[in-house]
Amino acid sequence: xxxxxxxxxxxxxxxxxxxxxxxxxxxxxxxxxxxxxxxxxxxxxxxxxxxxxxxxxxxxxxxxxxxxxxxxxxxxxxxxxxxxxxxxxxxxxxxxxxxxxxxxxxxxxxxxxxxxxxxxxxxxxxxxxxxxxxxxxxxxxxxxxxxxxxxxxxxxxxxxxxxxxxxxxxxxxxxxxxxxxxxxxxxxxxxxxxxxxxxxxxxxxxxxxxxxxxxxxxxxxxxxxxxxxxxxxxxxxxxxxxxxxxxxxxxxxxxxxxxxxxxxxxxxxxxxxxxxxxxxxxxxxxxxxxxxxxxxxxxxxxxxxxxxxxxxxxxxxxxxxxxxxxxxxxxxxxxxxxxxxxxxxxxxxxxxxxxxxxxxxxxxxxx
Numbered sequence: 001x002x003x004x005x006x007x008x009x010x011x012x013x014x015x016x017x018x019x020x021x022x023x024x025x026x027x028x029x030x031x032x033x034x035x036x037x038x039x040x041x042x043x044x045x046x047x048x049x050x051x052x053x054x055x056x057x058x059x060x061x062x063x064x065x066x067x068x069x070x071x072x073x074x075x076x077x078x079x080x081x082x083x084x085x086x087x088x089x090x091x092x093x094x095x096x097x098x099x100x101x102x103x104x105x106x107x108x109x110x111x112x113x114x115x116x117x118x119x120x121x122x123x124x125x126x127x128x129x130x131x132x133x134x135x136x137x138x139x140x141x142x143x144x145x146x147x148x149x150x151x152x153x154x155x156x157x158x159x160x161x162x163x164x165x166x167x168x169x170x171x172x173x174x175x176x177x178x179x180x181x182x183x184x185x186x187x188x189x190x191x192x193x194x195x196x197x198x199x200x201x202x203x204x205x206x207x208x209x210x211x212x213x214x215x216x217x218x219x220x221x222x223x224x225x226x227x228x229x230x231x232x233x234x235x236x237x238x239x240x241x242x243x244x245x246x247x248x249x250x251x252x253x254x255x256x257x258x259x260x261x262x263x264x265x266x267x268x269x270x271x272x273x274x275x276x277x278x279x280x281x282x283x284x285x286x287x288x289x290x291x292x293x294x295x296x297x298x299x300x301x302x303x304x305x306x307x308x309x310x311x312x313x314x315x316x317x318x319x320x321x322x323x324x325x326x327x328x329x330x331x332x333x334x335x336x337x338x339x340x341x342x343x344x345x346x347x348x349x350x351x352x353x354x355x356x357x358x359x360x361x362x363x364x365x366x367x
Contacts, residue, residue: 006074007067008034009083010204013101014063017054023101024084026050033083037061073205079178080105092116095328096223096249100202103220106178107198109169111224115145115292118221118246120239121155121231122264129232129264130158132256136229137162139283143292146197148173148225150217150238151186155231160189164196173220174201175213182209200224215241222246227290230255230277233267240267243277250330250362253277254286291358313338313346321356321366329362 012023012033029047030036037058044055057063074081082089082103090111093099105111117140121129133155137147147163149156151172163170172193174182178201181187190199202220203213218238222228222245230253233239246253255277258265271277280286310318316336321327327335333343347364350356356364 003071003075005034006071006081006083007064008037009081009102010070011061011063011067012036013204014066015054015057017051017057020098020101022049037064070204073179074104077106077178082111088112090224092225093220093223095330096219098219099223100220103200103202104178104204105198105200107171107194107200109146109171109197111146111171111200113146113169115143115290116148116225117145117286118148118225118228118242119155119159119231120149120221120228120233120242121159122233122237122239122267123152123154123156124234124264125154125158125232126262126264128258128262129155133158133231134162136231136256136280136283136286137168138166140286141166141168142283143287144168146171148221150175150214150221151181151183151190151193151199152214152238153183153185155239157186157189159231160193164192167196170197171224172197172199173217173224174199174209175203175217176209177201177203177205177207179205180209214238218242219245222251223249225251227252227254227286229253229280229286230268230271232256232258232264233271234264235266235270237267240271243271247276252290252362254280254289256280311346311349313342314350317343317346317350318355318366321364326359326363326365329364332364 026036026047027033030039041055041059044050044058082105084094084099084101119137137159145168147159147168147170149159149172151174160170160172170193172190176182178199181190193199218241222242228242228246228251230239230243243253253276255268255271257272257279258268272279278289317332320332320335329343333340351358354367356366358364
């Protein structure tokens with residue numbers, strides 16, 4: 001990738017008043033990120049949701065100077081920049097409407113491996129919470145998952161350490177730039193992650209770990225994963241925010257139950273009580289619900305039912321899968337223009353008939 005193209009990719013994220021959603025629409029409208037900065041004023045003024053202030057910012061191109069500085073930081077520290085149109089950009093996250101335009105990664109993990117799980121929870125982890133975290137991550141090692149968390153104190157730290165101990169790659173999603181580590185006490189842990197996973201953020205260097213950044217980074221933790229496991233959480237906090245976001249992305253959410261009255265189990269019990277998370281007690285429970293094979297087993301071939309009669313909706317879905325091979329339920333709903341409830345019913349029926357298979361993350365493929 002040329003430095004100039006990267007400069008444009010970073011520059012568009014710096015435009016005042018532009019978010020990830022409008023930014024993508026602007027790029028699509030102009031025909032590319034570089035084209036955005038080369039458009040005439042008259043053309044920019046016709047773009048929906050783009051006001052005068054944003055047009056002026058694009059035309060004076062002041063943001064490109066700061067973007068050029070960031071390119072220098074990236075090159076100096078061997079950071080991997082991930083623009084949302086890049087092949088290495090996390091595909092699960094890309095399907096989320098508010099996915100970041102740019103990500104910055106330090107490490108050696110593949111962010112598109114077959115199984116990715118986020119493990120989150122309270123900063124004030126109890127001995128029970130730590131024990132459950134160790135148990136779930138140790139169990140997940142049998143399924144070769146990538147463990148994602150947020151490098152915070154408590155459950156986040158416990159999940160990263162447990163992943164390292166069990167030879168699993170683990171990625172920390174940060175609420176600041178890659179030129180600093182927060183909390184500082186986890187600096188050595190972060191260094192180990194770069195050897196066995198990595199550090200990921202959508203914030204540029206010189207971005208401080210301000211309070212408002214952490215809820216924003218939670219959308220990455222939820223969106224990059226097939227499932228989110230809440231180990232221990234109070235009524236409020238980042239873990240519950242992450243679970244809510246994961247639900248909005250149509251991702252699976254799991255939670256460990258706790259004793260009634262335990263402050264740091266109230267959030268987990270609430271998620272289970274309101275059907276926002278499935279109750280789990282082990283990694284085997286997660287694997288069963290996700291449809292993962294047991295270690296050492298292989299797919300059994302299925303005999304398709306002869307002369308299957310498909311409904312109109314089912315036929316549309318089967319034809320789409322023949323062309324695309326793998327599709328998420330969100331993509332199917334969007335491309336078929338069929339309500340989610342009807343798509344879910346059709347997918348279930350096709351699965352019962354042995355015509356397709358559900359994969360982790362609510363992705364489907366033909367058998």
